Amino acid sequence: MALASDGNLYGATAGGASSTCYLGCGTIFRLKTDGTFTVLYAPVRGEAIASSFIDKQASDGNFYGPCYGFATSGPPGVCRITTSGQVTPIFQYPSGRWPWSVALGSDGFLYGVDTDPQQTVLQAVFQLSTSGSYKELHQTGGCTPKTGCSTVMQASDGNLWVANQRAYSVYSITPTGTLLQTVNFYGSCCGSRPQFVIQASSGILYGTTHGSYGTVFSINAGLPPPK
Numbered sequence: 001m002a003l004a005s006d007g008n009l010y011g012a013t014a015g016g017a018s019s020t021c022y023l024g025c026g027t028i029f030r031l032k033t034d035g036t037f038t039v040l041y042a043p044v045r046g047e048a049i050a051s052s053f054i055d056k057q058a059s060d061g062n063f064y065g066p067c068y069g070f071a072t073s074g075p076p077g078v079c080r081i082t083t084s085g086q087v088t089p090i091f092q093y094p095s096g097r098w099p100w101s102v103a104l105g106s107d108g109f110l111y112g113v114d115t116d117p118q119q120t121v122l123q124a125v126f127q128l129s130t131s132g133s134y135k136e137l138h139q140t141g142g143c144t145p146k147t148g149c150s151t152v153m154q155a156s157d158g159n160l161w162v163a164n165q166r167a168y169s170v171y172s173i174t175p176t177g178t179l180l181q182t183v184n185f186y187g188s189c190c191g192s193r194p195q196f197v198i199q200a201s202s203g204i205l206y207g208t209t210h211g212s213y214g215t216v217f218s219i220n221a222g223l224p225p226p227k
Contacts, residue, residue: 001031004057004083008032010040012054012065026050028081040085043069049079049087056104060130064090064110066099078102078110078128090132100143102128105154106227107175113150113162119143125152125162127175137177141166147210151196156203156226163194163207170194170207170219183219185209201225 001011009031026049028041043049050066057063067079070089077092078099093099093114100123102112110128115121120142127135137160143149147165155161159180161172168186173179185192194217197207203226205219 002054002056002063005061006083008083010054010057010063010083012049028054028085028087030083040083041081041087049081050099050101055102058104058130059108062130064104064130065102066112078112078132080130090130091128091134097124100149101151103151103153105160105175106156107154107158109175111152111154111160111175113152115143115149119145119149123149123166125150125160125173125177137175138162138173138179140164147193148195153197153199155199155205155221155223157221157223161197161199161205163197165193165195165210168192168194170197170205172221181221185217199223199226 001009013027030038047069063081068076075092076098077089080090081087097114100113105111115123124139125137144166150162150164152162159172169184171182193210195210197205203223209215
């Protein structure tokens with residue numbers, strides 16, 4: 001869930017942007033601090049909203065995330081949802097791509113990862129404006145259906161840090177797509193596929209790996225504390 005500027009919590013139930021959601025997947029809700037629960041939007045047959053939809057409220061007061069089946073059963077893409085529950089596609093892929101994750105950057109852009117429908121050929125880090133202007137920044141090999149695709153986060157240095165599960169690594173790129181550095185996890189103890197990266201108030205990055213066992217790791221890249 002995410003705390004919004006109106007003092008309420010907003011969240012999404014489990015669901016993924018998938019054509020298998022015949023009866024609808026993912027429900028957007030509002031939860032007040034007194035416990036009042038309100039369903040804002042319940043997807044209908046063929047619609048799907050990713051459970052990671054409600055991550056952080058944008059400066060325009062809305063939320064953004066992966067979606068499928070909106071606008072007359074349209075293709076997968078990224079949707080905007082208001083605090084009143086209105087869902088609107090802002091970008092839809094022409095063909096052959098699926099959104100995997102979307103996160104809000106400090107510069108007001110959305111950053112995320114998309115992949116081919118089979119999650120085996122490619123995955124790409126992209127930048128997307130809230131008005132729907134799409135730009136691919138960096139492309140790597142496909143995901144693994146078992147572990148999932150990469151996740152991306154914009155850190156306090158303004159650069160993007162990507163947890164690349166298939167390549168057993170965490171790498172950073174500029175918002176224009178220039179590769180900066182790579183931290184290799186291959187062969188590390190107790191799980192070596194990094195799932196995600198977050199930044200603490202100290203500036204240090206933290207995350208977890210996936211494997212036979214999970215591992216919590218930290219990366220000190222000399223980044224300043226977030227503002």
